[in-house]
Amino acid sequence: MKLTIFGSTGQTGLQVVSAALAAGHEVTALVRHTASGLQPHSRLRVLHGQALSPPDVGRAIHGCDAVLSALGSREGRRETFLYSRSASLMLDAMRNSGVRRIIAVSALPLLPAEQKTFVERRIVHPLLDQFFGGSYDDMRRMEVLHAVAGMDWTVLRPPRLTNGRATGSYREALDSRLERARSISRADLAAAMVAAVDARRLIGHAVTIAH
Ligand SMILES: NC(=O)c1ccc[n+]([C@@H]2O[C@H](COP(=O)([O-])OP(=O)(O)OC[C@H]3O[C@@H](n4cnc5c(N)ncnc54)[C@H](OP(=O)(O)O)[C@@H]3O)[C@@H](O)[C@H]2O)c1
Numbered sequence: 001m002k003l004t005i006f007g008s009t010g011q012t013g014l015q016v017v018s019a020a021l022a023a024g025h026e027v028t029a030l031v032r033h034t035a036s037g038l039q040p041h042s043r044l045r046v047l048h049g050q051a052l053s054p055p056d057v058g059r060a061i062h063g064c065d066a067v068l069s070a071l072g073s074r075e076g077r078r079e080t081f082l083y084s085r086s087a088s089l090m091l092d093a094m095r096n097s098g099v100r101r102i103i104a105v106s107a108l109p110l111l112p113a114e115q116k117t118f119v120e121r122r123i124v125h126p127l128l129d130q131f132f133g134g135s136y137d138d139m140r141r142m143e144v145l146h147a148v149a150g151m152d153w154t155v156l157r158p159p160r161l162t163n164g165r166a167t168g169s170y171r172e173a174l175d176s177r178l179e180r181a182r183s184i185s186r187a188d189l190a191a192a193m194v195a196a197v198d199a200r201r202l203i204g205h206a207v208t209i210a211h
Contacts, residue, residue, distance in 0.1 A: 001065040002063065002065045003026070004027075004029075005030075006060075008038065009031050009036040011161070012105065012186040013070035013071075015187050015189075016193050017038060017044065019190045019193070020194050025194070025197075027041075031049075032049065051082070052085055053089075054089055054092070057089040057093050061093040065099065066101035068102075069086065069087070069104040069105065076131055077132060079134045083106075084141035087142040088145055095151075100152045102153050104146065104154075105158065106156065107139055108157050109132075110155075110206070111177055147204075153204065154202040156192060158189050158209050159181045159182055159210050160184075161186050162185050163185065164185035164187065164188075165187055166190075167187075167188055168191065169211070170184055171210055174202070174205040175207075181208055184211050
C-alpha cells in the first residue's frame with residue numbers, strides 16, 4: 001500500500017517509516033528540515049514541506065491509501081494547535097483525494113475520566129497535565145475531528161514511550177482502559193500503527209496500547 005507518514009523524522013516516526021518499509025509498503029514522508037535522519041530507500045519518497053501548510057499536506061496525501069501521523073508537539077504545558085490543525089488539514093486533503101484511512105498517535109491521559117482509577121483521575125493525570133496539558137488539550141481536539149470526519153480513523157493512546165526494542169508483543173483495548181498500562185516502546189507503537197492500516201476491527205476506535 002501507499003502510506004503517507006507525518007512526523008516521520010521524530011523518534012516514533014522514524015520507526016514507523018522503517019516498519020512500513022519492512023512490511024513492503026511504499027512510503028511518502030513529509031519533512032520540514034533537510035537533515036531529517038531518514039535513510040534513503042527505493043520505496044521511500046521524501047517530500048519537503050510543512051504539516052500546517054494546506055498545499056504541502058495535500059501534495060503529500062494525494063494518491064496514498066492511508067495516512068499515519070506520529071507528529072508531536074514539544075510545547076509541553078503551553079498551548080499548541082499542531083495536532084488539531086494538522087489533523088484538520090489531513091482530513092480535508094483526504095476528502096479531496098478520496099483517501100479514507102487515517103491512524104494517529106494520541107496519549108493515554110485522553111482516556112475518559114470515568115474510565116480512570118481514582119489515583120489516575122485525582123493525582124497522576126493532573127500531575128501530567130502540569131507538564132503536557134497544552135498537548136493533551138490539542139490531542140482532545142484532534143480526536144474529536146477524527147471522530148466526526150466520517151473517515152476510517154483510529155487513534156492510538158500509548159502511555160510513556162521508551163526507546164526499547166521491538167518486542168512484537170503489546171496489548172490493545174478498544175475505547176477502554178488497560179490494566180497496568182505503564183509504557184510501550186516506540187518501536188512497538190510504530191509496528192502497531194503500521195499493522196493498524198488494514199486492521200478493520202480498529203476503525204472508529206481510540207485504542208489504548210501498552211506492553
Ligand atoms: N513521550 C512520551 O512518553 C509520549 C507518551 C504518549 C504519547 N506521546 C506522543 O507520541 C507521539 C510521538 O512522540 P515522539 O516522542 O516520537 O515525538 P518526537 O520525537 O518529538 O517527534 C515529533 C515529530 O513531530 C514533528 N513536529 C513537531 N513540531 C512540528 C511542527 N510544528 N510542524 C511539523 N512537524 C512538527 C517533528 O519534526 P522535526 O523532526 O522536524 O522536529 C517530529 O517528526 C507524540 O504525539 C507524543 O505527544 C508521547
